[in-house]
Amino acid sequence: MRRFLRHPVRLVPLGFLVAILFGTAALMLPLATIEEEKGAPFVTALFTATSAISVTGMAVTDTPHYWSGFGLALITVFTQLGGLGILTGAALVILTVSRQLGLRNRLLVQAESAEYGPGDIRRLLLRIAATVLACEAVMTVIIFGRLWLAYDYPPWHALWSATFHSVQAFNSGGFSLYSHGLLGFSRDPWILLPLTLGAIIGSLGFPALFEAARGWRRPIHWAVATKLTIWGTLVLLVAGSLILLIAEWTNPETIGRHGVAGKVMDAFSQLALGRTAGFEVVPTTAFREESYFVLIALMFIGGGSASTTGGIKVTTFFLLAFVIWAELRGEPDVTVGQRRVATSSQRQAITVALLSVAVVTLGTFTLILTVEPVAFYRSLFEVTSAFSTAGLSVGLAPSLPADGQLLLAALMYIGRVGPLTLGSAIALNTRRRLYRYPEEQPIVG
Amino acid sequence: MRRFLRHPVRLVPLGFLVAILFGTAALMLPLATIEEEKGAPFVTALFTATSAISVTGMAVTDTPHYWSGFGLALITVFTQLGGLGILTGAALVILTVSRQLGLRNRLLVQAESAEYGPGDIRRLLLRIAATVLACEAVMTVIIFGRLWLAYDYPPWHALWSATFHSVQAFNSGGFSLYSHGLLGFSRDPWILLPLTLGAIIGSLGFPALFEAARGWRRPIHWAVATKLTIWGTLVLLVAGSLILLIAEWTNPETIGRHGVAGKVMDAFSQLALGRTAGFEVVPTTAFREESYFVLIALMFIGGGSASTTGGIKVTTFFLLAFVIWAELRGEPDVTVGQRRVATSSQRQAITVALLSVAVVTLGTFTLILTVEPVAFYRSLFEVTSAFSTAGLSVGLAPSLPADGQLLLAALMYIGRVGPLTLGSAIALNTRRRLYRYPEEQPIVG
Ligand SMILES: [K+]
Numbered sequence: 001m002r003r004f005l006r007h008p009v010r011l012v013p014l015g016f017l018v019a020i021l022f023g024t025a026a027l028m029l030p031l032a033t034i035e036e037e038k039g040a041p042f043v044t045a046l047f048t049a050t051s052a053i054s055v056t057g058m059a060v061t062d063t064p065h066y067w068s069g070f071g072l073a074l075i076t077v078f079t080q081l082g083g084l085g086i087l088t089g090a091a092l093v094i095l096t097v098s099r100q101l102g103l104r105n106r107l108l109v110q111a112e113s114a115e116y117g118p119g120d121i122r123r124l125l126l127r128i129a130a131t132v133l134a135c136e137a138v139m140t141v142i143i144f145g146r147l148w149l150a151y152d153y154p155p156w157h158a159l160w161s162a163t164f165h166s167v168q169a170f171n172s173g174g175f176s177l178y179s180h181g182l183l184g185f186s187r188d189p190w191i192l193l194p195l196t197l198g199a200i201i202g203s204l205g206f207p208a209l210f211e212a213a214r215g216w217r218r219p220i221h222w223a224v225a226t227k228l229t230i231w232g233t234l235v236l237l238v239a240g241s242l243i244l245l246i247a248e249w250t251n252p253e254t255i256g257r258h259g260v261a262g263k264v265m266d267a268f269s270q271l272a273l274g275r276t277a278g279f280e281v282v283p284t285t286a287f288r289e290e291s292y293f294v295l296i297a298l299m300f301i302g303g304g305s306a307s308t309t310g311g312i313k314v315t316t317f318f319l320l321a322f323v324i325w326a327e328l329r330g331e332p333d334v335t336v337g338q339r340r341v342a343t344s345s346q347r348q349a350i351t352v353a354l355l356s357v358a359v360v361t362l363g364t365f366t367l368i369l370t371v372e373p374v375a376f377y378r379s380l381f382e383v384t385s386a387f388s389t390a391g392l393s394v395g396l397a398p399s400l401p402a403d404g405q406l407l408l409a410a411l412m413y414i415g416r417v418g419p420l421t422l423g424s425a426i427a428l429n430t431r432r433r434l435y436r437y438p439e440e441q442p443i444v445g
Numbered sequence: 446m447r448r449f450l451r452h453p454v455r456l457v458p459l460g461f462l463v464a465i466l467f468g469t470a471a472l473m474l475p476l477a478t479i480e481e482e483k484g485a486p487f488v489t490a491l492f493t494a495t496s497a498i499s500v501t502g503m504a505v506t507d508t509p510h511y512w513s514g515f516g517l518a519l520i521t522v523f524t525q526l527g528g529l530g531i532l533t534g535a536a537l538v539i540l541t542v543s544r545q546l547g548l549r550n551r552l553l554v555q556a557e558s559a560e561y562g563p564g565d566i567r568r569l570l571l572r573i574a575a576t577v578l579a580c581e582a583v584m585t586v587i588i589f590g591r592l593w594l595a596y597d598y599p600p601w602h603a604l605w606s607a608t609f610h611s612v613q614a615f616n617s618g619g620f621s622l623y624s625h626g627l628l629g630f631s632r633d634p635w636i637l638l639p640l641t642l643g644a645i646i647g648s649l650g651f652p653a654l655f656e657a658a659r660g661w662r663r664p665i666h667w668a669v670a671t672k673l674t675i676w677g678t679l680v681l682l683v684a685g686s687l688i689l690l691i692a693e694w695t696n697p698e699t700i701g702r703h704g705v706a707g708k709v710m711d712a713f714s715q716l717a718l719g720r721t722a723g724f725e726v727v728p729t730t731a732f733r734e735e736s737y738f739v740l741i742a743l744m745f746i747g748g749g750s751a752s753t754t755g756g757i758k759v760t761t762f763f764l765l766a767f768v769i770w771a772e773l774r775g776e777p778d779v780t781v782g783q784r785r786v787a788t789s790s791q792r793q794a795i796t797v798a799l800l801s802v803a804v805v806t807l808g809t810f811t812l813i814l815t816v817e818p819v820a821f822y823r824s825l826f827e828v829t830s831a832f833s834t835a836g837l838s839v840g841l842a843p844s845l846p847a848d849g850q851l852l853l854a855a856l857m858y859i860g861r862v863g864p865l866t867l868g869s870a871i872a873l874n875t876r877r878r879l880y881r882y883p884e885e886q887p888i889v890g
C-alpha cells in the first residue's frame with residue numbers, strides 16, 4: 001500500500017475522495033440545513049459536497065431554501081478550497097510528476113523559470129492566491145454596489161450575495177443563492193459582466209493567464225499551450241455566443257422578447273457563465289435544441305489546463321484540431337505557431353479526449369438504460385455537465401432517484417480528478433522498461 | 446487542375462464520384478425498374494447507385510418489387526465492382542501513396558514482399574479476385590443446395606438468390622432479394638452460417654486475411670495490423686453477440702420465442718451480418734435500446750483495413766485502445782505484441798477516429814435539426830449505418846424526404862472514400878517543408 005501510494009499521481013484521486021467524505025460529514029450536521037432536524041440525508045450531502053469541492057455547482061436541492069447560513073458558508077468554503085486546491089494542486093502535481101514521467105512542461109519549468117526556480121513554489125502559490133482574491137474582490141465590489149444601489153438589498157445581504165456569487169463564478173462554481181440562478185439579473189450588465197469576465201479569467205488557468213498577462217505585448221512569443229488556451233477560448237466564446245444568439249433570437253421564453261442589446265448581453269453571458277461555471281442566466285429548460293448541443297459541446301471542451309474548470313480542456317481540443325490538420329495536409333510534424341508539438345503531448349491529448357468520450361457515453365447510456373428512461377439530450381446534457389464540472393442543469397438531477405444522483409456525483413469526481421489521472425492512478429506502471437521493441441507502422445483507417 | 450489531380454490521393458474521391466454518376470444514369474433507365482415507365486427518379490437512382498457502389502446496401506425502395514431483373518443485375522454488378530474496386534484500389538493506392546507520403550506499410554512492401562515485388566501487382570490482384578470468387582462460389586453452392594432442397598425453390602431461382610446474397614454478404618453489401626431481408630431464414634444455419642462466415646472473412650481485408658492464412662501456425666509472427674484485425678474482430682464478434690443475446694433473450698419480437706440454439710444462431714448471425722454487411726436477420730425495428738447501441742458501436746468500428754467495410758476500422762479502434770493503455774501506464778512507447786507502433790500510425794488513427802466522430806455527430810444533428818425531427822437513436826443509427834457503409838436500417842431512410850436521402854447518400858460516399866482520404870484530397874500540401882520548428886510539450890488535459 002505504501003509503495004502504491006508513493007507515486008504522486010495516486011495521491012490526487014485519494015485526496016479528493018478524503019475531502020469529499022469530510023465535506024459530506026459536515027453537510028450532514030443538523031446545523032447545515034434549515035428544516036431537516038436530523039441533518040441532510042447521506043446522498044444529498046454527498047452529492048452537494050462533491051458538487052462544491054469539484055466546483056461543479058450542480059444542485060439536487062433548492063439551495064437557498066434547503067441549506068442554512070452555516071450550510072451555505074460550508075458550500076462557499078468548499079468551493080473556494082476546491083478551487084484553490086485544484087489550482088495549487090495542479091501546479092504542484094505537474095511539477096512533481098513531470099520529473100518522473102519525463103513531461104518537461106511549461107507550467108513552471110519553462111514558462112515560469114524566469115521568475116521561479118522549482119524550489120520557489122511558495123511564491124507561485126502566494127501569487128495565485130493573491131490573484132484569485134484580487135479578482136474576487138473587484139467582482140464583489142461592483143456587484144455589491146449594484147445590489148445595494150439598484151436592487152435596494154440591505155448592505156449586509158448585498159455583500160454576502162456579491163461575495164458568494166463572485167467566489168462561485170471565479171472558481172467555476174455555479175451554486176447560487178437564488179432558486180432560479182441569475183434569472184432575476186437578466187440583461188443587467190453590472191451584475192452579469194463582472195461575473196462573466198471573472199468566470200472567463202478564472203477559466204483560463206494560471207499558466208496561460210500569467211504568461212498572457214506578462215507577455216501581452218508579444219502574443220507571438222507565448223508558449224503553445226498559452227496560445228491555444230487564449231485564442232481558443234476567444235474562438236469558442238465568439239462562435240458559441242453567435243450560435244446561441246441565432247438559435248434563441250425568436251424564442252420568447254429565453255431572449256426573444258428582449259431588445260438587441262439585451263439579447264446579446266443574455267446570450268453572451270449565458271454562454272460564458274454556462275460553459276464552465278454553470279450559472280443559469282436564461283431558463284435552460286426553454287432552450288431550443290441547437291442551444292443544448294452548443295452548450296454540451298462547450299461544456300465538454302471546458303476551460304484552460306490547470307484551471308478550476310473540467311472537460312477535456314481548450315488546449316486539448318485545439319491541439320487535436322492541429323493534429324488532424326497536419327495529418328490531412330500530409331505534414332510530418334504538428335506545428336502550432338512555429339513550434340513543433342511533441343508526440344507525447346499529442347498522445348496525452350488523444351487519451352484525454354477518448355477517455356472523456358468513453359466516460360460521457362457510458363454515463364449517458366447508464367443513466368438512460370438503468371436509472372431512468374429520459375430523453376437522450378437531457379441525459380447527455382446532465383452527464384456532460386457533471387463530468388465537465390460545468391454544473392449547468394436541465395433540471396434532471398433533483399428528480400433522479402438516489403442511484404442516479406450517485407452516478408452524477410461519481411461523474412463529477414471522475415471529471416474533477418480527470419480520467420487520465422484517475423486511469424493512471426490505477427494502471428501506472430512504476431517499473432521502467434529497459435529495452436525498446438522494433439518499430440512497425442500498421443495500416444489504419 | 447492537372448497539377449491538383451496529379452496526386453493519387455485525389456483520384457480516389459473523384460473515381461468514386463464518376464462511378465456513382467454512371468451508376469445513377471444506368472439505374473434511371475426505364476429498363477431498370479418494374480413499374481416506373483420513365484425510370485427511377487434521380488434521388489432514388491443516386492441513392493441506390495451510391496449504396497451499391499459503396500457496398501452499403503441501404504435501400505429506399507422495396508428492392509425486389511421496385512427494380513427489374515436488369516436493375517437487380519446492375520446492383521449486383523455495382524456491388525461486386527465496388528467491392529473489387531475497393532480491394533484492389535486500396536492495394537494500389539496504398540502502394541503508390543506510401544512512397545509519396547512516406548508510409549512504409551505492410552500491405553505489399555513488407556507483408557507481401559516474400560512473394561511480390563512492388564512491380565508484381567498483377568499477381569496480387571489476380572489472387573485477390575480468385576479468393577473472392579472462390580469464397581463466393583462455396584457460399585453460393587451451399588445456399589443454392591439449401592434453397593433448392595429445403596425451401597423447394599426452382600433451381601434457377603435458387604441459384605440466382607444464392608449468388609446474389611453471397612456476393613452481397615462477402616462484399617459487405619447488404620441488398621436483399623427479399624422485402625424483409627433474411628427474416629425468412631431465421632435460425633437456419635445452412636443459409637445463415639455461409640453468409641455469416643463469408644461476411645466475416647470478407648470484412649477482414651486482404652492484407653490481414655492473406656497473412657493470417659499463410660502464417661496461421663505462428664500468429665505470434667503476424668504483423669501488428671494483422672494481429673489487431675484478427676483478434677480484434679474476434680473480440681468484437683464474441684462480446685457483441687453476447688450483449689445482443691442477453692439484451693434480446695426475452696424479447697418475443699426478436700429471439701425471445703426461439704430455443705437456446707435458435708437464440709444463439711440468430712443473435713450471432715444478426716450481429717456478424719449487421720455490423721458490416723447490414724443484413725436484417727431479426728426485425729431491427731423491434732430491438733431493445735441496448736441492441737441498437739451495440740450495433741451502432743460495432744458499425745462505427747467497421748471491419749479490417751483495406752477491406753470492403755467502412756467505419757474507422759478494427760485496427761484503428763484497437764490501436765487507440767493500446768495508445769490509451771500505454772499513456773495510462775506511463776510507458777514511453779505504444780507496444781503491441783513486442784512491436785513498437787510508429788507515431789505516424791498513431792496520428793493517423795486519431796485523425797480517422799476524430800473525423801469520423803465529427804462526421805457522424807454533424808450528420809445526426811443535421812438530420813434531426815434540419816430534415817426531420819426523429820428520435821435521436823434512430824437518427825444516430827441510420828447516420829452511423831450510412832457512414833460506416835454497414836447499411837443496416839431502422840427503417841428511416843425510405844421515409845425521409847429527398848434532402849434527407851441525399852444527406853445519407855453523401856454520408857455513404859464520405860464513409861466509403863474515408864474522411865481521411867477525402868480530407869487529404871482537399872487539404873493535402875504537396876510542397877515539402879525543408880525545415881523543422883523547435884519542439885514544445887504543451888500541457889493538455
Ligand atoms: K462549474
Ligand SMILES: [K+]
Binds near residue numbers: 500501723834
Ligand atoms: K454494407
